[in-house]
Every structure is written in C-alpha cells, then in structure tokens.
Amino acid sequence: AQSVTQLDSHVSVSEGTPVLLRCNYSSSYSPSLFWYVQHPNKGLQLLLKYTSAATLVKGINGFEAEFKKSETSFHLTKPSAHMSDAAEYFCVVRWMDSSYKLIFGSGTRLLVRP
Amino acid sequence: DTAVSQTPKYLVTQMGNDKSIKCEQNLGHDTMYWYKQDSKKFLKIMFSYNNKELIINETVPNRFSPKSPDKAHLNLHINSLELGDSAVYFCASSLTTAGEETQYFGPGTRLLVL
Numbered sequence: 001a002q003s004v005t006q007l008d009s010h011v012s013v014s015e016g017t018p019v020l021l022r023c024n025y026s027s028s029y030s031p032s033l034f035w036y037v038q039h040p041n042k043g044l045q046l047l048l049k050y051t052s053a054a055t056l057v058k059g060i061n062g063f064e065a066e067f068k069k070s071e072t073s074f075h076l077t078k079p080s081a082h083m084s085d086a087a088e089y090f091c092v093v094r095w096m097d098s099s100y101k102l103i104f105g106s107g108t109r110l111l112v113r114p
Numbered sequence: 115d116t117a118v119s120q121t122p123k124y125l126v127t128q129m130g131n132d133k134s135i136k137c138e139q140n141l142g143h144d145t146m147y148w149y150k151q152d153s154k155k156f157l158k159i160m161f162s163y164n165n166k167e168l169i170i171n172e173t174v175p176n177r178f179s180p181k182s183p184d185k186a187h188l189n190l191h192i193n194s195l196e197l198g199d200s201a202v203y204f205c206a207s208s209l210t211t212a213g214e215e216t217q218y219f220g221p222g223t224r225l226l227v228l
Contacts, residue, residue, distance in 0.1 A: 032215050034216075036219075038155075042221065042222075043118075043204065043219045043220055043221040043222050044157075044204065044206075044219040045219075046216055046217075046218070049215070049216060051215060088155055090157065094215055100145060100162070100208060100210050100215060100217075101159050101162065101170055102147075102149075102159065102217060103159075104156070104157040104158070106154075106155075106156060107155045107156070107157075
C-alpha cells in the first residue's frame, strides 16, 4: 500500500529565509510523487511532480523537491520564502494501479512572518 | 478559459435535503474525480470515472451518487444530507490514456449542512 507522511503540521519561517517541508512516503513500487499547494479558500495547484525521471524536481514559484529512495523522502524546499508562499502544502503519492487514485498527506501549513 | 469548474462555489442547506454539485472540464481529459476535504484539511478520494465508466468507488455512503453524462462532466448528487457531509468537495481531471498522472483540480464547492 502507498502512503505519505508529512512530518510537520505547521512550519513558520521569516520572509527571505529557506523553506523546508518534509514528506516521507511508503510504497512497494517506484512511486509517483507530487506536491500540491492550497491557498486560503482556493483550489489545489500542482507545484511539482516526480515520476522516476530526474531525482531533483523543479517546480513553480521557485520550489523544488528531491526524491531520495534510500530515505524514502520527498522534501519540498525553497531558498527564500515570500509572503505569498503562505498556504497549505500537500505531499501526494499516486496509487500504483490503473485507477490513478491520489493519496494525500495530512498537509503542512506554511506561515511566513514579515 | 477555466480548466476545471465547479458549481456552485458555496452551498448552504438543511439536513435531509438533496443537493447536486456539478463539475465540468474543458481540458479534453478522459478521467474525472471527486475528492472530499474535511474540516481538518484532510483530502480523500471518493469517486473516479474514466470515459463515463466508474473505476473508483471508495467506501462512500449510498447517499452519494456520481453521474457522468459525458467525458467532460462529472456531477455529484447527495441525498438526505447529514451534518457530517459538511466539507469542501473538489473535482479533478486527468488524461490517463496518455499516461499523464497529473490531476487538475477545480476551485472546490464548500458545502455547509445546518
């Protein structure tokens, strides 16, 4: 069975400092992994995805994530936080059958202090 | 040029009523999904249709009935609404025949049952 664990429910950073949102996955197969972002009262937007190509994945708005098989991790990073990055971030794994079902982590709320 | 749209955006109704939420995508995708996000922001798949055929039906009460009149539409009808149905419902779509795993989400429908 596939699952993802987001280790922090809240992360608070100052504007201009690095962001690290942690995600560990569990999968019997080589997984497809995603990060989605949800701004307050908005829908979900894809930030980036890993589908067994390059292990370092670059996404939108300066975010990137590195797939580390040995650590079963897919942490999301950004060198410098912006106020507009404040949102809920979801690490997601794709169920490895023909259904393409997505399994969501519990989410991490990123707070950015001025 | 909205990709995945949902109507209504907000829905406030009384317990016991029947209501429908509509979803439309203009991306030419062949698979559509319904997800439920509870008050703790946890997201879970409910249903998925591929080419109008039901392929995912999670353990959802029979009061929930999806209907897909064509590939571009997936509606969700809920009978005898209960307080616990209050949540945000997200529609999503993807093009699975191309092996594309990315799901594109609508803006969500916020349902409040009183």
